[in-house]
Amino acid sequence: QVQLQESGPGLVKPSQTLSLSCTVSGDSISSASYYWTWIRQPAGKGLEWIGRIYMSGSTKYNPSLNSRVTISLDTSKNQFSLKLTSVTAADTAVYYCARDDYDGYYIDYWGQGTLVTVSS
Amino acid sequence: DVQMTQSPSSLSASIGDRVTITCRASQRIGTFLNWYQQKPGKAPKLLIFGASSLQGGVSSRFSGSGSGTDFTLTISNLQPEDSGTYYCQQSYRTLFTFGGGTKVEVK
Numbered sequence: 001q002v003q004l005q006e007s008g009p010g011l012v013k014p015s016q017t018l019s020l021s022c023t024v025s026g027d028s029i030s031s032a033s034y035y036w037t038w039i040r041q042p043a044g045k046g047l048e049w050i051g052r053i054y055m056s057g058s059t060k061y062n063p064s065l066n067s068r069v070t071i072s073l074d075t076s077k078n079q080f081s082l083k084l085t086s087v088t089a090a091d092t093a094v095y096y097c098a099r100d101d102y103d104g105y106y107i108d109y110w111g112q113g114t115l116v117t118v119s120s
Numbered sequence: 121d122v123q124m125t126q127s128p129s130s131l132s133a134s135i136g137d138r139v140t141i142t143c144r145a146s147q148r149i150g151t152f153l154n155w156y157q158q159k160p161g162k163a164p165k166l167l168i169f170g171a172s173s174l175q176g177g178v179s180s181r182f183s184g185s186g187s188g189t190d191f192t193l194t195i196s197n198l199q200p201e202d203s204g205t206y207y208c209q210q211s212y213r214t215l216f217t218f219g220g221g222t223k224v225e226v227k
Contacts, residue, residue: 048218
């Protein structure tokens, strides 16, 4: 059974960098069959796709965040990570990591989500 | 970006009813359309992919249809456990985008 688990600080100060990790179990992030994705959801609002990374290290980001976001892989830990710089209150949200099927074009496994609040 | 518009934004229906949620894309997306169910405090769960394919383990009371720009999710014989918010999502463009959600209340 595939499981994804987000981890990282729940509180980040404005202008600082938000850093989250996602630990994957039951699958390898080196698999050629999937992308590894970050999505966020502000409280009471809809879902926003942040970006994704492939086992080759190739990334794709939401242009609205492009200049501030970096997604990376750590194959030794079977983890992938999100960094979002220069955060503001608008970045306060539940952040989900997820698995995106390479051929099927759908997201089939999600982490439970972690709330990140941007506040001084 | 491909904009996804869902309607209605909320609905209330009785146990046993048949419910339909619609999703419209701002451009043609073939059948690159997925549906998710989200319950409060939980991550979304994939229900339907490729517009009409049922994800494994999902009740057959859920069905999807459509192609191009117009899509529907139908829930037959509505049950209490079907309450939640439903989102459509396009995967035609790599910048995946989601509809605004439809909150379903089961009376």
